[in-house]
Amino acid sequence: MRTRILLAVAAAATLTIAGCGKTPITPADSSAAIAGLGSEHVKVGMAYDIGGRGDKSFNDMAAAGLDRAKEELEIEATEATPEGGDDEGRLGALNKLIDSGHNPVIAVGFQYVNALTKVASEHPETTFAIIDDDSIKADNVVSLVFAEEQGSYLVGAAAALKSRSGVVGYIGGVEIPLLQKFEAGFAAGAKRVNPDVKVRTQYLSAPPDFSGFGDPDKAKKIATGMLADGADVIYAAAGGSGAGALQAVAAEKGATFIGVDSDQYQSADAQLQPVILTSMLKRVDNAVFQEIQAFIKGDRAGGTRRFDLKTDGVGYSTSNQALIKPLTPKLEQLRQQLYDGRIVAPTKP
Structure with missing residues (x-):
């Protein structure tokens, strides 16, 4: 074949x-x-x-x-x-x-x-x-x-560039190799622009339990804990659970959220849009x-x-120009390096 x-x-x-x-x-x-x-x-x-x-x-x-x-x-x-x-x-x-x-x-x-x-x-x-x-x-x-690791690398860099606390978070739906690609790319991109950044990681479930893709309440609780621990940017790759994480971020002054798969700025309620920094486009x-x-x-x-x-399989969204525009020159530089193969995003944490 x-x-x-x-x-x-x-x-x-x-x-x-x-x-x-x-x-x-x-x-x-x-x-x-x-x-x-x-x-x-x-x-x-x-x-x-x-x-x-x-x-x-x-x-x-x-x-x-x-x-x-x-x-x-x-x-x-x-x-x-x-x-x-x-x-x-x-x-x-x-x-x-x-x-x-x-x-x-x-x-x-x-x-x-x-x-x-x-x-x-x-x-x-x-x-x-x-x-x-x-x-x-x-x-x-x-x-x-x-190549989820490539798109996640770029939003990881965006998270570290945006963060004031030097602490960012990743919430995965289920702890499987596919979602670990998101985690690995995100952490590597964040550390590329700030080697001292701390990346908090937590999954909602582990096989054979796949409920992590549909548990927004648990995602909200985890995001709230990460915010209390100093994180001010959170990336959720957890399917429908991500809505809970977004709600937690919106309730925390100064925090921002990174969506996944689609441009979640476009589908979010108007009151939530201002806190969406970007989304990893799959x-x-x-x-x-x-x-x-x-x-x-x-x-x-x-x-x-x-x-x-x-x-054109992965990328990052720029709908929230107020937040993402200042970061775009650096992100585009990194995107070109990934495109050319000068940077290889990791696929394992």
């Missing part, structure tokens, strides 16, 4: 580097987006993780990519959300999409690995994609993975769109596609 080479510039859009949190630029002539993509009627199935569309984070980024594909590539799409947080619930969501004739089927999140392994072997004629896992080695499964939307586009073009082999700074 070959490793699939990512199209850095998709035919349907000219992508900008995500270092400044910019969104893809769509050509004025949208007919170019579907030119040459064939006449096959494509029905895409999207299986979200718990929380589904509307989580203001990971699922919503996948939904944005699907929405863009519906508009630009003229596909039909159906969405499903598991009824339970276990393999049986995820298996049900996948089978619902498969049984109704959807192909490709995209699974949002590594927790689909067991269910997807089963259905992929049972339905070799269907192309599947899974986000955040590359352990399934099957000819009909595409892995969409990201461009799941680009990954979903480009995978659907590849399928339409006939590229249906299994393999791995990695999204990093060079492919």
Whole structure:
């Protein structure tokens, strides 16, 4: 099984580097987006993780990519959300999409690995994609993975540049290697600009307990403790739990928050926006769109596609100009060094 080479510039859009949190630029002539993509009627199935569309984070980024594909590539799409947080619930969501004739089927999140392994072997004629896992080695499964450590490096640098106390915090949803990539990059970026910075780290749960992605009350309690311990910038990579951490930060004068996956400044309530320094952008939307586009073009082999700074896969947002603008020159310098390979962000704490 070959490793699939990512199209850095998709035919349907000219992508900008995500270092400044910019969104893809769509050509004025949208007919170019579907030119040459064939006449096959494509029905895409999207299986979200718990929380589904509307989580203001990971699922919503996948939904944005699907929405863009519906508009630009003229596909039909159906969405499903598991009824339970276990393999049986995820298996049900996948089978619902498969049984109704959807192909490709995209699974949002590594927790689909067991269910997807089963259905992929049972339905070799269907192309599947899974986000955040590359352990399934099957000819009909595409892995969409990201360089989260690079984006986290940049927001870690932003945290240290912004901090007055010299103490910053990282809250992870579940203590797994994927979330440790966020932690490692964040700490390294912070120490790059301030070697003396203290990075407080805490996870909400550990396997087999994955409740850390949906426990905002616990995240709020942990964030409150970090703030009391001197932290004045907190980065939460914890799915829906991040909302609790944001509430704690907003209640602490002078503290700021760093979001994850999507530009959380854009989705936050107006009273919370002023404390959001930036967000680590994980461009799941680009990954979903480009995978659907590849399928339409006939590229249906299994393999791995990695999204990093060079492919507009990760970055940081700049919506809150009042806070982020003074830091941007240094962050852009670091972004270029990561892009060029002069800095290699770590993937392990």
